[in-house]
Amino acid sequence: MKKLKFRILTCIITFLLLSFFFPSFAQQVDNTLTLSNKLIKTDSRGEALGILGQLKDFYFKDNRYTEFVSLIKSFIGKNKTIEPLFNYYIALGRYSQLKYLEEAQDWDEYFSKGNDYRNEIVEKLEKAIESTGVDDIAHLWSYLLLWKFHRDLQDAFKDKALSELMDAALGYAKASKDASGIKRVADELLGDGQKGKARQLYKIYVDSLISSGADDEKIKEAAFGFYQESNLELAEVLYDVYIERVTRDYPKEKIIPILIEIARYFVYTDVKAGDPEYAEKIFQKIQDLGGKTSFNEDLMYMRAYNLEKQKEYSLAKDVYEDLIQYYPQSAYSDEATFKIAIIYAYVLKDLSKAKEYFERLSKKEVVSPEVVSSIYQLGLLSQWKGDFVKAREYYDNVIDKTKDETNEIAALARTRIQEIVEEKPIEYNLLMFLDASLKESPALLEGVKVDLRCSPYKAAKAKDIHITSTAYAGESGCMQVELSYLWSGDLGSAKPSNEQTTFLTNYTSAGIKVINLVVLSPSGIVDRSLDFLSID
Amino acid sequence: MIVEGRPYIVKGVCYNPIPIGSDHSYDWWQDPNKPWMTDGKLMQQMGVNTIRIYQIGENPQSVKQVIRDLYNNFGIRVILGHWLGLLEYPCPFYGDKDFKERIKQEVLEMVRLYKDEPGVLLWILGNENNYSFSGLIHPWSTEEIDRDPDLNKRKIMRARIYYSYVNELAKEIHKIDPGHPVALGNGELIGLDVARDFAPDIDLVACIIYRGKTFGNLFNSLKVTFDKPLLLSEIGADSYDAYLKKEDQNMQAFFLESQWRQIYQNIAGYKTGAGNCLGGIIFEWTDEWWKHNESDEASWSVHDTEATWSNGSYYFDIKAPKNMNMNEEWFGIVALSEELKDGINKRIPKKAYYVIREFWRNPVLNNKNKNSRK
Numbered sequence: 001m002k003k004l005k006f007r008i009l010t011c012i013i014t015f016l017l018l019s020f021f022f023p024s025f026a027q028q029v030d031n032t033l034t035l036s037n038k039l040i041k042t043d044s045r046g047e048a049l050g051i052l053g054q055l056k057d058f059y060f061k062d063n064r065y066t067e068f069v070s071l072i073k074s075f076i077g078k079n080k081t082i083e084p085l086f087n088y089y090i091a092l093g094r095y096s097q098l099k100y101l102e103e104a105q106d107w108d109e110y111f112s113k114g115n116d117y118r119n120e121i122v123e124k125l126e127k128a129i130e131s132t133g134v135d136d137i138a139h140l141w142s143y144l145l146l147w148k149f150h151r152d153l154q155d156a157f158k159d160k161a162l163s164e165l166m167d168a169a170l171g172y173a174k175a176s177k178d179a180s181g182i183k184r185v186a187d188e189l190l191g192d193g194q195k196g197k198a199r200q201l202y203k204i205y206v207d208s209l210i211s212s213g214a215d216d217e218k219i220k221e222a223a224f225g226f227y228q229e230s231n232l233e234l235a236e237v238l239y240d241v242y243i244e245r246v247t248r249d250y251p252k253e254k255i256i257p258i259l260i261e262i263a264r265y266f267v268y269t270d271v272k273a274g275d276p277e278y279a280e281k282i283f284q285k286i287q288d289l290g291g292k293t294s295f296n297e298d299l300m301y302m303r304a305y306n307l308e309k310q311k312e313y314s315l316a317k318d319v320y321e322d323l324i325q326y327y328p329q330s331a332y333s334d335e336a337t338f339k340i341a342i343i344y345a346y347v348l349k350d351l352s353k354a355k356e357y358f359e360r361l362s363k364k365e366v367v368s369p370e371v372v373s374s375i376y377q378l379g380l381l382s383q384w385k386g387d388f389v390k391a392r393e394y395y396d397n398v399i400d401k402t403k404d405e406t407n408e409i410a411a412l413a414r415t416r417i418q419e420i421v422e423e424k425p426i427e428y429n430l431l432m433f434l435d436a437s438l439k440e441s442p443a444l445l446e447g448v449k450v451d452l453r454c455s456p457y458k459a460a461k462a463k464d465i466h467i468t469s470t471a472y473a474g475e476s477g478c479m480q481v482e483l484s485y486l487w488s489g490d491l492g493s494a495k496p497s498n499e500q501t502t503f504l505t506n507y508t509s510a511g512i513k514v515i516n517l518v519v520l521s522p523s524g525i526v527d528r529s530l531d532f533l534s535i536d
Numbered sequence: 537m538i539v540e541g542r543p544y545i546v547k548g549v550c551y552n553p554i555p556i557g558s559d560h561s562y563d564w565w566q567d568p569n570k571p572w573m574t575d576g577k578l579m580q581q582m583g584v585n586t587i588r589i590y591q592i593g594e595n596p597q598s599v600k601q602v603i604r605d606l607y608n609n610f611g612i613r614v615i616l617g618h619w620l621g622l623l624e625y626p627c628p629f630y631g632d633k634d635f636k637e638r639i640k641q642e643v644l645e646m647v648r649l650y651k652d653e654p655g656v657l658l659w660i661l662g663n664e665n666n667y668s669f670s671g672l673i674h675p676w677s678t679e680e681i682d683r684d685p686d687l688n689k690r691k692i693m694r695a696r697i698y699y700s701y702v703n704e705l706a707k708e709i710h711k712i713d714p715g716h717p718v719a720l721g722n723g724e725l726i727g728l729d730v731a732r733d734f735a736p737d738i739d740l741v742a743c744i745i746y747r748g749k750t751f752g753n754l755f756n757s758l759k760v761t762f763d764k765p766l767l768l769s770e771i772g773a774d775s776y777d778a779y780l781k782k783e784d785q786n787m788q789a790f791f792l793e794s795q796w797r798q799i800y801q802n803i804a805g806y807k808t809g810a811g812n813c814l815g816g817i818i819f820e821w822t823d824e825w826w827k828h829n830e831s832d833e834a835s836w837s838v839h840d841t842e843a844t845w846s847n848g849s850y851y852f853d854i855k856a857p858k859n860m861n862m863n864e865e866w867f868g869i870v871a872l873s874e875e876l877k878d879g880i881n882k883r884i885p886k887k888a889y890y891v892i893r894e895f896w897r898n899p900v901l902n903n904k905n906k907n908s909r910k
């Protein structure tokens with residue numbers, strides 16, 4: 001008894017001292033007490049949710065999960081109408097606690113109490129589910145948390161839990177007018193990569209927005225809002241509805257500008273997240289509605305560039321060809337022609353078409369960086385074919401046309417001339433790329449893939465650019481496949497070794513640069529790739 | 537699996553007790569200090585009922601002694617395996633008649649020698665030999681394979697040759713020893729769609745699986761691919777954080793506990809799981825200090841901290857340079873001390889040892905919710 005009195009006295013003194021020196025502490029405790037009292041007395045589900053949310057934020061921000069759970073447990077039996085919410089919040093507390101323990105690597109508690117917490121999560125969620133109807137948000141949240149719990153454990157219940165969650169969400173959508181609950185579940189599913197199921201629920205959410213009387217502008221506004229929040233999946237579902245409506249109601253002339261505006265949001269750029277695939281879907285709609293003439297010069301370039309960044313080189317080439325056909329005087333003409341030629345040569349293995357475009361560009365009177373690069377490429381193809389006289393002519397022409405000593409293409413031409421003079425083969429990495437790209441070769445191994453990316457894709461001279469490659473050589477267990485990375489092409493200031501998967505570079509001259517990569521295993525070529533980047 | 541009329545969940549560890557300062561060539565089977573006696577006692581206390589041996593020692597009497605010591609003293613059974621020449625230089629020639637015959641005689645000799653030992657549980661043929669089908673590691677070929685320019689067809693041709701060979705071995709083993717099952721050692725499930733047609737006589741699949749916290753859909757996938765019982769013949773995690781560059785026994789324990797939870801959820805009789813899992817074998821019992829740079833003798837006495845392979849499923853340290861996060865010398869659930877005790881490196885159980893011991897004693901699977909929810 002003496003001990004208990006001593007403890008109480010210690011607590012009171014601690015509280016008074018804390019309150020004296022830290023008034024905000026007293027205020028927070030006072031606030032918690034007020035909220036607790038309100039919670040016990042309220043018969044409003046909405047008010048209870050608000051209070052529980054505040055209490056959760058208050059305790060969770062300092063990771064005081066056990067205190068939170070104890071507090072909520074103390075309410076059990078004191079307000080029967082909102083008891084399912086208490087059960088849900090206890091489970092949420094324990095779930096968050098386990099996540100925190102794992103993230104903080106606080107393993108002592110994780111291992112000693114983890115199973116107790118897991119049991120408590122399941123037990124409380126079961127209670128919450130059993131005591132609520134399909135139209136109760138606590139019912140839906142409990143299923144959501146149960147799915148997240150089983151998903152994290154990756155246990156035998158995870159598929160069943162997901163299917164039950166979907167049933168609960170569909171039931172809730174029918175029984176309740178509250179669409180926000182559905183959106184929350186969809187957001188969680190999307191976060192977990194369950195795109196199909198997320199879209200299914202987003203559609204329900206969108207239907208409820210529409211049935212609430214939202215007009216076209218409201219839908220467009222909502223779509224743009226979600227786009228700005230980077231919830232592209234939901235934005236796309238809403239834009240799809242919006243497009244369907246305007247396509248039905250508006251004349252073609254009015255629809256196309258709307259579609260163009262939407263496509264612009266989703267195209268690839270270095271600075272913002274987009275969805276290039278969705279953008280291309282919209283571009284295709286524009287073409288279906290108005291034909292290729294609906295695309296002005298900028299828009300056509302944007303479409304081709306967007307396809308190029310998806311590594312849809314063949315399709316990008318088609319649009320670049322349209323661009324130079326419809327807008328031969330375009331500012332993008334040299335870039336487009338050069339890229340068409342490169343794609344014909346090194347992606348499609350069509351050397352005669354590649355040469356046609358390189359030659360077309362090489363004969364231009366106004367010498368752009370792409371004109372010089374095309375002449376270099378003609379030299380390279382001649383050298384690879386063994387026509388050293390012709391190759392030398394092209395390389396000399398490159399040097400003549402570039403007065404700048406630091407020009408990178410001119411430097412490459414000098415290296416190639418030296419190879420010819422010294423009767424040496426083309427530099428190994430480059431030769432491997434040319435052989436792999438231009439010769440007929442058997443199919444590469446399925447499931448083996450090299451991805452090549454530059455960041456940013458558009459940069460000023462002397463600015464750093466990260467070139468990264470990811471090679472997946474197939475399953476090999478704990479035996480590492482020894483891979484070599486054969487870099488070639490316009491590598492700028494960098495000289496990456498064959499062991500480097502990534503490197504940093506910059507350029508002294510403007511123009512379109514082409515990075516080549518061949519990935520080699522001990523038994524041969526794994527894959528090859530190329531990428532374009534642009535220097536202003 | 538039923539052993540002597542009783543259900544048997546394989547609670548195993550891979551066993552290769554190489555002392556600090558030695559490499560894989562060390563013949564521990566003939567170690568006068570009998571490390572398996574110290575280890576067997578610790579294993580028994582933990583609940584281990586099976587050890588897996590990759591390749592038997594050269595002296596049959598020593599091998600029999602180890603098997604008998606472990607079984608008679610601690611009730612621990614032994615899974616005996618054979619690499620089927622995977623690690624031979626320059627490569628395994630599964631298309632070569634002489635090579636196959638030599639390996640076959642080695643395997644059958646192993647079976648003849650040890651089949652009557654009561655401590656033997658089963659045979660595992662091969663380990664991750666199927667990764668050689670792509671030609672990217674331990675590349676082997678035949679004239680017929682080389683004639684086909686299609687790399688994907690070559691892969692399938694290799695798989696057919698290899699699995700047919702394993703099937704032939706399994707049939708031969710069954711003739712000599714009908715009392716023990718024969719397992720096909722396989723890396724992941726790769727190639728098992730071919731094995732279904734070319735290796736029907738094997739009794740079970742012994743898969744090497746390193747998937748971190750979860751096995752994903754492994755158990756159900758196997759049912760669809762090659763419906764044989766599954767023994768997880770290598771699972772585990774290392775206890776070194778390659779990102780923070782420090783030992784982390786908790787990380788290892790965390791992954792292992794999660795892996796065992798799923799093994800139990802998929803063993804026969806557990807209604808909601810796939811029901812095809814026979815148990816698991818943790819890689820491995822003790823750390824092996826020689827593995828990082830086996831050609832450098834000096835490094836056999838150093839517990840190297842440089843990772844040698846990458847696996848994103850072990851996510852705590854995947855941000856290590858070049859994503860190299862798997863520290864081959866730190867997979868033991870028992871650490872080795874340089875201090876000697878009873879003539880061998882002193883054994884220091886790591887956290888995973890205790891966590892898995894507790895799990896095996898009281899496997900909590902969160903299965904309470906399955907019946908009550910409608």
